[in-house]
Amino acid sequence: MTTEEAANKSSDRIELKEVFPRHVVVTVLGLAAVYGALELTGNPVNAVVLAIVVMVALCLIKVPVTIALLAAALLGGLQAGMGMEGALGAFNDSLLSGAQVGLTYVMVGALAVALSRSGLIELFAHWVTTKVGTDEQKTNKGVKWALYGLFVVASLLSQNLVPVHIAFIPILIPPLLVVLNRLKIDRRAVACILACSMSAAYLLLPTGFGAIYLNEILLANVNDFGADHGLTATADMAPRAMFWPVMGLFAGMLFAVLVTYRKPRTYEAPLSTSTLATAPATERIKLRPYPLIMTILALAAALYFQIAFDSLLMGAMVGFILLSIGGIFRWNAQDDVFTQGLLMMAQIAVIITVASGFAGLLAQTGHIEPLIAATADFVGGNKAFGAFLMLFIGLFITIGFGDSFASVPILAPIYIPLALELGFSPLATMALLGASAALGDAGSPASTISLGVTAGLNADGRHDHIKDSVIPTFLHCNVGMLLFAWVAALML
Numbered sequence: 001m002t003t004e005e006a007a008n009k010s011s012d013r014i015e016l017k018e019v020f021p022r023h024v025v026v027t028v029l030g031l032a033a034v035y036g037a038l039e040l041t042g043n044p045v046n047a048v049v050l051a052i053v054v055m056v057a058l059c060l061i062k063v064p065v066t067i068a069l070l071a072a073a074l075l076g077g078l079q080a081g082m083g084m085e086g087a088l089g090a091f092n093d094s095l096l097s098g099a100q101v102g103l104t105y106v107m108v109g110a111l112a113v114a115l116s117r118s119g120l121i122e123l124f125a126h127w128v129t130t131k132v133g134t135d136e137q138k139t140n141k142g143v144k145w146a147l148y149g150l151f152v153v154a155s156l157l158s159q160n161l162v163p164v165h166i167a168f169i170p171i172l173i174p175p176l177l178v179v180l181n182r183l184k185i186d187r188r189a190v191a192c193i194l195a196c197s198m199s200a201a202y203l204l205l206p207t208g209f210g211a212i213y214l215n216e217i218l219l220a221n222v223n224d225f226g227a228d229h230g231l232t233a234t235a236d237m238a239p240r241a242m243f244w245p246v247m248g249l250f251a252g253m254l255f256a257v258l259v260t261y262r263k264p265r266t267y268e269a270p271l272s273t274s275t276l277a278t279a280p281a282t283e284r285i286k287l288r289p290y291p292l293i294m295t296i297l298a299l300a301a302a303l304y305f306q307i308a309f310d311s312l313l314m315g316a317m318v319g320f321i322l323l324s325i326g327g328i329f330r331w332n333a334q335d336d337v338f339t340q341g342l343l344m345m346a347q348i349a350v351i352i353t354v355a356s357g358f359a360g361l362l363a364q365t366g367h368i369e370p371l372i373a374a375t376a377d378f379v380g381g382n383k384a385f386g387a388f389l390m391l392f393i394g395l396f397i398t399i400g401f402g403d404s405f406a407s408v409p410i411l412a413p414i415y416i417p418l419a420l421e422l423g424f425s426p427l428a429t430m431a432l433l434g435a436s437a438a439l440g441d442a443g444s445p446a447s448t449i450s451l452g453v454t455a456g457l458n459a460d461g462r463h464d465h466i467k468d469s470v471i472p473t474f475l476h477c478n479v480g481m482l483l484f485a486w487v488a489a490l491m492l
Helices: 005-011 022-040 046-062 065-079 083-093 095-116 120-132 141-159 165-174 172-180 186-206 208-228 237-260 289-308 312-322 331-364 368-379 383-401 404-421 424-439 449-458 464-492
Strands: none
Touching: 022 046, 022 368, 046 065, 046 331, 065 083, 083 141, 083 312, 083 331, 095 165, 095 208, 095 289, 095 312, 095 331, 120 165, 141 165, 141 172, 141 186, 165 186, 165 449, 186 208, 186 237, 186 289, 186 424, 208 237, 208 312, 208 424, 237 424, 237 464, 289 312, 312 331, 312 368, 331 404, 368 383, 368 404, 368 424, 383 404, 383 424, 383 464, 404 424, 404 464, 424 464, 449 464
16 A cells, blocks of 8 residues: 555544534533433423423534434433333324425425526526626616615515525525625625515515415414413414514614625635636526516416415415426426425425424423423513513524524424413414524524525625624624514513
8 A cells, every 4th residue: 555545544534533523522411411410419300491402402513403303302202201102102293284384395495496497587687787787987876775675675575476485595696796896895784684684574474485484383383382271363463473573673684784784895806716706607598488478477376376275385386387387497307396496495394394293292291381380480470581581592492403484383382381371462472482483593504594695695705604694694683683572572
């Protein structure tokens, strides 16, 4: 064996510190030490608290969210004395509702990929760039605010009318980076606009992803876990409950644009290894009349069937079928398009499904009621302190795995009885649950929103995921929403 071959073999060898990094070992040993100390001193850990703490800790040390949820749920079941078979049974019994939402996500992903094949978004980006031109005299503040408005509208449409989620960002933003650089726009402001607008869209407007969050997840969980406490919610309550928390998102976005990131910022030329630098030159996109008409018809039909049947799944399926017969892609490419959509949404769909099992198991441990009583005693009937504590814990949990849709079934079995115990109204209870689950979505490193924002703004390699996407969106989206939701819960 040559010296070079030996060196390569040595570099391929995985060291122990790479298998068990120091922060992972410290976290696991710390949790075990705290648990052992409490048990030995006669203070048994509540099964629900154990499951949530372990789940968040595992997510923070980069354990896959699905594994973290499953492992934490089983530990909670064992702590409650259910045994492994009982814990697995309770977990499996609650997967169905999450699977239904997950299937909707998969179908929406297929629709998003099909729409991306139409070229509409690329054509629009090219049109904007052409209108701005290359003359610096034309790139004035009016263009800057027009772009900001474009980003807001595109973000709102991506969650509701044209439910493509984050798929529009890597298509729309990269062609506009040249214009943003010419205007010396701070991309952190753009990150906050995109994150806040996308979050606001599904939290307030009950179509598209808003229909999933407000009706299929938030409303369903409020009614499921509130039934035993005499709480019944209707579909019109969800948007009303989320109005003021969403206003907090817009307040944070305006603060980012007008105050924090209003000063010009200069960006260097694209890195030679970036996707923008290495992307081949593309010809001008042209759409034939028939595919263009079919694309518009597919969007209209998707919206109509979604509203008529109260089913985003039905709307997305009809839209996909119309696109497939509209010449957007070849008939034989349907499997490929659907598979790409499945891959794009698979992680979210699986997390939501597993989170439903997690929540169902917690509900069957019998440890929720003692936890609610203990928390109510700790809060001491102070509604203001109780509301802030619930929102802060929701922020902490959602930051861990970055998905507000999956947070609702985790928080619902605890938050709904607790809020009612503290004397909050049904509307305030729904606002607390909806806002607590949504807090952290835009500012989590693992959030699809944060990842999508970075994918677009970092096309030239000049936008850092943590410093330029995660931290700005966390500070502006989450802080604004937390404060507004806190006040709203006390007012409603």
